[in-house]
Amino acid sequence: MRDRVRAVIRVNRYSIRTEKTYWYWIRYFIRFHQMKHPREMGPREVNEFLTWLAVNRNVAAATQAQALNALVFLYDKVLDKPLGEIGDVVRSKKPRRLPVVLTHEEAMRIISQLGEPNKLIASLMYGSGLRVTEACRLRIKDLEFQQRVITVRDGKGAKDRTTLMPATLVGPLQDHVESIRIAWKQRGEKFAHPVSLPFALARKYPNAGQALEWQWLFSSPSLSTDNLGHVSRHHRHISSVQRAVRNAVKEAGIGKRAGCHTFRHTFATELLKRGNDIRTVQDLLGHADLRTTQIYTHVLGQGFAGVRSPLG
Structure with a gap:
């Protein structure tokens, strides 16, 4: 089965x-x-x-x-046996909670506690609204420095999208790519094996796994073996980034239950707070439904039609 x-x-x-x-x-x-x-x-x-x-x-x-x-x-x-009508199911009544959101200062305090490359990964999650899996899966070819655009390949729902590259990260990202380029030219031990490729690209383009543009931006320190016994290098595992961020939250003393995805929530709320159009934010986040993005307006406390508290 x-x-x-x-x-x-x-x-x-x-x-x-x-x-x-x-x-x-x-x-x-x-x-x-x-x-x-x-x-x-x-x-x-x-x-x-x-x-x-x-x-x-x-x-x-x-x-x-x-x-x-x-x-x-x-x-x-x-099984090729469609279920059809399953009858009345008792629906879960557990309410949807508002996401935890950081202030800009809190986000920067957490990021400052991280070492590289997790610091750069967290900066991308906050500065570009990337999910942790999307940040870890970035390849060199996904960065467009002249237009300051990052392309997210095969994101949630198997969809591609583009998002903005923060101006403050252009320099650090270029330095990081250059360090990879130098090591790649020297053919160090890290590049003795090809990187993993999606679907059947390894068969269609046998040399792509060794090409510079296909190299992971954040590669795993260890090698992986697939079901056919092929050895390749995968991207950095998301659990290591999640663990590092959790530790950084504790060290920063934020007092909120924050994690990797909190940076993405904060990215959205900061853009809306600064007057950006909600549909633009929806596109940057890759949400299929605008209602998913609208949850952040509730986090901001907007939509009260100008009503003020009796206390002022």
């Missing part, structure tokens, strides 16, 4: 994180029904599982929806 799920997911070019998430919920569903094969189950069993998640596990609405998406994918794409 796992091999079939993996094969269909990769044919449809879903991300590795989606593959792991979907398999987690499919396995959870099977175990919930005492290892019964999904072909022997249907809408009723899916309804029972989703209702149990809401009532007994008290999961968030987004988590319940994620589980449903995984099971719809299983029956529709893998």
Whole structure:
């Protein structure tokens, strides 16, 4: 079952994180029904599982929806047995919380606690609104210094987008790229193996993995081996960046539960606070729905139609 799920997911070019998430919920569903094969189950069993998640596990609405998406994918794409109508499911009532947002000064205090390259990665998350995965996956070819543009490849939802490159990061990014270029020309030990490439590009362009433009901006210090036994260098693992940011938050004494994604929230609120159009912010963040971006107007306390408190 796992091999079939993996094969269909990769044919449809879903991300590795989606593959792991979907398999987690499919396995959870099977175990919930005492290892019964999904072909022997249907809408009723899916309804029972989703209702149990809401009532007994008290999961968030987004988590319940994620589980449903995984099971719809299983029956529709893998088993070729669409679920159809699953009946009335008890919906999770757990409310959506407003995101934690930092002030500009707090964001800079956290960034100042970081060492390289995590300091540069955090600066990109705050200055360009990148997710931590997007920042770690940047390649040299994704930076356009003359136009000050960063291209995000295969972002959330398998979409590409462009975002701004902060003027204060042009110099540090150019220095970082130049250090990679010098080491690449000298063919040091770090470049003895090719970098990992998406999809079938390694077969289509055999030398691309050794080309300078395809080098990771933030490469992993260790090598990786894929399912076929090919050794390559992957990008910096996001968990190492997340751990470093959590430690920096503690050292900065911010007093907020902040992490990597908090920089992205802060990027959005700072742009709106400075009078930028919400649709422009939506494009920079890569949100498909404007309502997702509008959550930041609530964080700012806007939309009160000029009403003032009785205390002034």
